[in-house]
Every structure is written in C-alpha cells, then in structure tokens.
Amino acid sequence: MALTRRDFLKGAGGATVGAGLLDWVFDASEVQAGTGTLFSKYKETTTVCPYCAVGCGIICHTQDGKLVNAEGDPAHPVNEGALCSKGSALFQIAENERRLTKVKYRAAGSDKWEEKSWDWALPRIAGLIKETRDATFAKTDKKGNLVNRTEGIAFLGGAALDNEECYLYTKLARSLGIAYLEHQARI
Amino acid sequence: MIVVTKHLRHGGKSLDATLNYLAFRKESYPALSKAFDLYARIFSIQRRYLETIKLPSQTSVANAEAPGPMGPLPVIDAKEVVCILSEICEALGEAAPERSAGLTEILQLWRNGEIGTGPDAASAFRGDAPVREMALLALNPFYEKFALEVIPRIEDNKWNQPSCPICGQHPFIGLYDISSGERYLQCELCRTQWERERLTCGFCGCHDSDMLGYISVSSGNAHRVETCDLCKRYMKIVDERSLGREAVPHVEEITMIDLEAEAKSNGYRPYCSSG
Numbered sequence: 214m215a216l217t218r219r220d221f222l223k224g225a226g227g228a229t230v231g232a233g234l235l236d237w238v239f240d241a242s243e244v245q246a247g248t249g250t251l252f253s254k255y256k257e258t259t260t261v262c263p264y265c266a267v268g269c270g271i272i273c274h275t276q277d278g279k280l281v282n283a284e285g286d287p288a289h290p291v292n293e294g295a296l297c298s299k300g301s302a303l304f305q306i307a308e309n310e311r312r313l314t315k316v317k318y319r320a321a322g323s324d325k326w327e328e329k330s331w332d333w334a335l336p337r338i339a340g341l342i343k344e345t346r347d348a349t350f351a352k353t354d355k356k357g358n359l360v361n362r363t364e365g366i367a368f369l370g371g372a373a374l375d376n377e378e379c380y381l382y383t384k385l386a387r388s389l390g391i392a393y394l395e396h397q398a399r400i
Numbered sequence: 401m402i403v404v405t406k407h408l409r410h411g412g413k414s415l416d417a418t419l420n421y422l423a424f425r426k427e428s429y430p431a432l433s434k435a436f437d438l439y440a441r442i443f444s445i446q447r448r449y450l451e452t453i454k455l456p457s458q459t460s461v462a463n464a465e466a467p468g469p470m471g472p473l474p475v476i477d478a479k480e481v482v483c484i485l486s487e488i489c490e491a492l493g494e495a496a497p498e499r500s501a502g503l504t505e506i507l508q509l510w511r512n513g514e515i516g517t518g519p520d521a522a523s524a525f526r527g528d529a530p531v532r533e534m535a536l537l538a539l540n541p542f543y544e545k546f547a548l549e550v551i552p553r554i555e556d557n558k559w560n561q562p563s564c565p566i567c568g569q570h571p572f573i574g575l576y577d578i579s580s581g582e583r584y585l586q587c588e589l590c591r592t593q594w595e596r597e598r599l600t601c602g603f604c605g606c607h608d609s610d611m612l613g614y615i616s617v618s619s620g621n622a623h624r625v626e627t628c629d630l631c632k633r634y635m636k637i638v639d640e641r642s643l644g645r646e647a648v649p650h651v652e653e654i655t656m657i658d659l660e661a662e663a664k665s666n667g668y669r670p671y672c673s674s675g
Contacts, residue, residue: 238492250658259609288598
C-alpha cells in the first residue's frame, strides 16, 4: 500500500528522526510501504523446554499459527537465553519432514515396518498390557506375603511429563500392580 | 560504548566507528547512499560539538543516585544551539538546494526564540517541516554529553520504563544484544540505552502475547518492527545476532524506512506520537 509523505508524517511527532527528515529533505513524493519487499506478521510466545527438569525458557516465533523459529528466552531466570544442544534443536520437534505422522508396526520376527491405524494400535497396546499383566501377576511372593503385583512390566517416566501427568501415570501403574516404576530423572 | 551496568549503557560511538559503520551499511543499501553521505556529515558535526562543548558545572551534580529522569537537566545556551543548527542546515541545504528557503525559515524559529532548548523542544510544532527532527539532531551533543557524565554515577538499578532514564525522551529504535539477545531501547535525544524486557510492549507494558507481534521480512531477519495492538505503537528493532555485529542504532534507523512505512500502513504509530 502506497503512503503519501503527508500520510507518513501524520500525527504529532509522527515519524522518527531519520524517516521524517530524509523524506522532507529529498522531497520524496511517496513513501512506498514494502516497495519490492514483502513483509509478514509474526507472534512470539514463551514456553518451557520439554526435555530435562532444568526447564529452560524458550521464545517461539509463529506465523499464522505455524512455528517458524525458536530461541532461548533472555529474560528467563533459569537459562537467560542459553540453550543446550537438545533445546537448540527444539524447532524440529514441531517442524520436521522426518517426523512420523502414522503408526508404524513391525511384527515379531519381521524385517519391515507396516503402517497401521490408531484404531488398530490402541486396542492392541491395551490388550498386550492386559495379557502380560495377567500372565505375570503374582498374588503372593515366595514367603506367602500378599503382594498383588505384576513382575512382567516396567514403567519409565520422562522429563517431558509434568507433575500432574506423573501423578496420573503413577496411579495407573500402581493400579495395574506395576512395581518396577522408575523415572528418567532418577537414573 | 559505555557499559555501566547490565541494564543501562550508552549507545554513542566514536566518529571513526560511526563512519565505518555507515560505509558498511552503504554497501548493502546503495539506494540510500545520498542519505548516508548526509548523515556522515551530520554525525561529524555532532561529534565535534560533543567534544568541544562544556556544560555548566551544576549540571554534573544532578541527582545521579536514583535513575531518572534526572532532576536538573543541562543548561544549554540557545546561541550554541543556533550554531550547530546552522551547520546542520548548511549540510541539508547542500544535499537538497531546493530546500534552502525552508531551512532558513526553520533556523529563524530558533533565532527568534520561538523554540527552546529543552528535551522536547519543537514537539508542539505543527507543519510539514521536520522541525522536531532537526531539534533532536541539534540538541543531541548537549544531552549526549550530559548522559555521558551522569550514567557512570548511576548504581545498578533496573529502569524498566518507556522513556529515557536520563532525559525523559522517547526511544526511537531498539536492539537485541549480540551476545544475550536482551532488548535495549535507545533514546532519540541522548542515545542512552536501557534494558526493556522482551515480549512486553516497551510503551504500555502489555505482556499479552495475543496483542503483541512483529513485522519483518522473515523471522530471522536483522530488522523488525515490534507492534502492540493495545496501544497501537511500534518500535523498530535491529537484531545484532542476525546482523552479525554490534549495531549503530542511529545509523540503522535510516535503513528501516520501508519497515516504518509498513507499520504505519497497518495503523501503528511511533512512541513519540502523542495521544
């Protein structure tokens, strides 16, 4: 959109020093907005790195809702703008053509991946957990103590889980009778 | 550049550094070479006055223990302002001879005492002529000298406000520091730089990410204008990390006229705009 010089200077103190002075001195009749240049609008939002428990601050830049850039947040008290190698590569978590978008299944003994639907995968996962639990469930230990546990499943939590998720997963694991319950932060 | 504290510093550079920087930018913006040549002359004039003028001694005992705006501001001799303004008008007249008559009229405003020497001199002037902009250029050496004397006396105290802590004027451009990425705003009059937290409107303090944004060629570009939909202000920003070197903001400002026009066409106005 073309602006006339009058439009450009409109309003009290309507231009910063360089723009206001140069336009008057060189008597430009028009100041073209975006002459030969396409400008876009962007937004910045803060977030926290999902990896380890340090919780570094990150600024995400988006254009029309799509992530276009990510950088450390200089104002965050934890990292003051710095990021480790994993945090620096965070952009690829959201935008990477190599991200999997479908369920991939490799059958036991197979040498290839098959594409499956979520409707197939989720019931199968639930079924295998139930089968394993039932097959390995021990009501008592060798001394006859009541234990009600499954000895065939281990559950490992990660830093990407928040406290509330960890709480719910712990409840789920204990209700299944899982005793091998661990978290990446302890290892 | 004087760096006193993490939060407060001065953006002035030596004349050699400024002229080198102008030459550096001229390579990337050949269409602006006339403007760069003009500004090389204006900066040289300002630097000469900065090195030779003396502020009255009572200015130096301004209350420097609490950051600004400072109590007493520099006492400036209007005749000295007319001297520097005459030289600036001469430089402008040689760059654009057809403007000579207009420049003479502007100079007369000061000779008649119609415009003073305070930080906001000429802000009330209405008309097409860039009287306010010329007042800022002519008064800069005096207020920059004042800032250079006062800043070293200030203890580390974060001044997170929209106006300059030294002279109370508006910032006209900001930068993201080359090593930390922190945002500093630079005063349009005395070139003091103060840290102003990012993802917050530098003018009204809004930190709602839905109201804030920026306009640029691309996300990683060295130039952008930050915008706020609450107060409808914009701020030009140069990202030193993308630029690859420390910037001279008062030179960078010249290269961002297109961006400024884009911001205005989207309904935003600069910090110095009233209302």
